[in-house]
Amino acid sequence: MTCDDVSMVLEDPQTLLRAVAAARGWVLGAVPAARVVEVRRGLEGAHAAGSFDSDFYDLELADAFHWEPPAELGEARSVIVVARPVTAGRLVFRVGGRTIPVVVPPTYRRFRAVGQEMVAQVDQVLRSVGHRAVAAELPKKALAVGAGLARYGRNNIAYFPRMGSYAQIAAAWSDLPAGEDPWRQPAMLEDCAACRACVVACPTGAISTERFPLHGELCVTHLNEWPGSFPDWLPGSAHNALVGCMRCQTTCPADKDVAGWVEDGPVFSDEETRLLLAAVPREELAAETLAKLDGLDTFMEHGLLCRNLAAVLAGEI
Ligand code: B12
Ligand code: SF4
Ligand code: SF4
Known part of the structure; x- marks a missing residue:
């Protein structure tokens, strides 16, 4: 970086934010706060047009x-969108001497901590230049795509x-002014044009070639x-993760470079697996088991994790 580059970074908060994000391997964009109204209209309009199952x-x-x-x-002038790479988790459950791997998809591991850390970093940088950032619960994909940071897959x-x-x-x-509006209309990945791999891999037909959205x-x-x-119609073979589903990601050619982003652990012993399959309440589990579960930080309620585990392991034991 030259001296001119450094002074530009220091003068322009957006450039500074992007530089800090890039140094961490994240991407960052800012859209005018008014774009939220448009995203809301789009979503509510799609609902009014019958695009979603009403339940x-x-x-x-x-x-x-x-x-x-x-x-x-005070006055919200922009929405800042940040994305960072995350890894999937490969847990191991021991059952009768066998070791059965079970996936936790990326974004479920340390879900809350990762999200909070991203906003805290943005807020910290902005405070150093007299501005602030406060976490927003908004449609994040639509904002990331609108900000030009991402594209939708099929x-x-x-x-x-x-x-x-x-x-x-x-x-x-x-409260940071958005600057030049980067807004783009949603577009699909070029890879999707000649590909239907996720449509074929989806175990329930949730992805359609006829329509967007899912x-x-x-x-x-x-x-x-x-x-x-x-539901009765859901085949047992559809379950493939402790929570969520990986089929439309693991088969996607656009994910080929990241498919190996998997971290191992923790390992649950035969006894721990037995207690989880029996949906034993958290209060009755050993501190060691709770530490493993809490380390995942998936935001899922304990009973639901036990139910999901039983469904995934049903095909294995
Ligand atoms: C509701 C929700 C779900 C629902 C519904 C999913 C959905 N597609 O909406 C369910 C429970 C099914 C779900 C599943 C998953 N989710 Co989810 N989910 C959300 C949540 C809370 C809201 C998403 C939302 O806005 N849905 C409304 C729909 C209509 O919005 P949209 O998909 O952006 O749709 C737009 C497009 O369809 C576009 N559009 C309309 N017409 C056309 C035409 C074309 C050609 C194009 C390109 C676009 C387009 O307009 C729509 C409206 O803006 C967000 C968190 C958040 N606050 O944003 C996480 C979130 C989107 N989920 C996330 C993840 C990781 C997942 C899973 C991959 C998890 C997993 N592995 O199991 C799956 C993926 C399922 C899938 N194939 O989409 C991540 C996304 C990460 C990413 N890189 O995109 C988010 C941001 C949560 C997070 N962890 O940060 N999710
Ligand atoms: S598998 Fe990936 S590249 Fe292929 S259509 Fe689906 S999202 Fe697009
Ligand atoms: S997450 Fe699974 S069920 Fe949902 S759309 Fe993707 S493949 Fe289908």
């Missing part, structure tokens, strides 16, 4: 977002350069994030 919309989308900026910020996941779909996204309201009500992730029994 699915009520459960997953109707109350998922806080469209208004927090009063504590599977509806956002793909980022060098991270593919293995990216955790965070958004924050800020049939979310059919997605295994939706089914295993929510309480209750799995």
Whole structure:
């Protein structure tokens, strides 16, 4: 970096933010706060046009977002979107002398901690130049794509350069002026034009070649994030992760460079696996087991993790 480069970084908060993000391997963009109104209209318009199953919309989308900026910020001028690479986890469950690997998809591992850290970093940098950032619960893919940071895959996941779909996204309201508006209309990856791999791999037909968006009500992730029994129509073979589903990511050629981003551990002993399959309450588990579970930080309620584990292991034992 030359002296001129350094002084430019120091003068322009957005350049400074991007430089800090890039140094960590993250990508960052800022859109005018008014774009949130447009995203909201798009989502509500799609709902009014019947694009979503109504039960699915009520459960997953109707109350998922806080469209208004927090009063504590004063005037919200921009929304800052950040994405960072994340790895999947490969847990091991011992059952009768066998070791069975079970995946935790990227973005579920240390879900809360990673998201909070991203916003805290942005806030810290902005405070050094007299501005602030406050976490935003908004449609993060739509904002990342609109900010020009990512493109949609046919599977509806956002793909980022060098991270593919293995990216955790965070958004924050800020009083920083957005500067030049980078907004882009949503576009699909070029790789998708001649590819249907995710459509074929999806165990429930949730991805369609006929329409965007996803049939979310059919997605295994939706089914295993929510309480209750799995529907009768869901084949046992559809379960492939402790929570979520990896089929449309592991088969995606656009993810070939990141498919190996998997971290091992922890290992659950025969006895620990037995207790989890029996859905023994957390209070009755050993501190060591709880530490392993809590280390995952998946945001999932204990009973649901036990239910999902039983469904994944059912095909193995
Ligand atoms: C609801 C939700 C779900 C639902 C619904 C998924 C969905 N596609 O909406 C369920 C439970 C099924 C789900 C599943 C998963 N999710 Co989710 N989910 C969310 C949540 C809370 C909201 C997403 C949302 O805005 N949905 C509304 C839809 C309509 O928005 P959209 O997909 O952006 O749709 C836009 C496009 O369709 C576009 N559009 C319309 N027409 C057209 C036409 C074309 C050609 C194009 C290109 C676009 C386009 O307009 C729509 C509206 O803006 C976000 C968190 C957040 N706050 O954003 C996480 C989030 C999107 N999920 C995430 C992840 C990781 C997943 C899973 C991959 C997890 C897993 N491995 O199991 C799966 C993937 C399933 C899939 N194939 O999409 C990540 C995304 C990371 C990334 N790189 O994209 C997020 C951001 C959470 C996080 N951890 O940070 N999820
Ligand atoms: S599997 Fe193929 S069609 Fe699906 S998102 Fe990846 S590149 Fe696109
Ligand atoms: S996460 Fe699984 S069920 Fe959901 S769309 Fe992808 S492959 Fe289909």
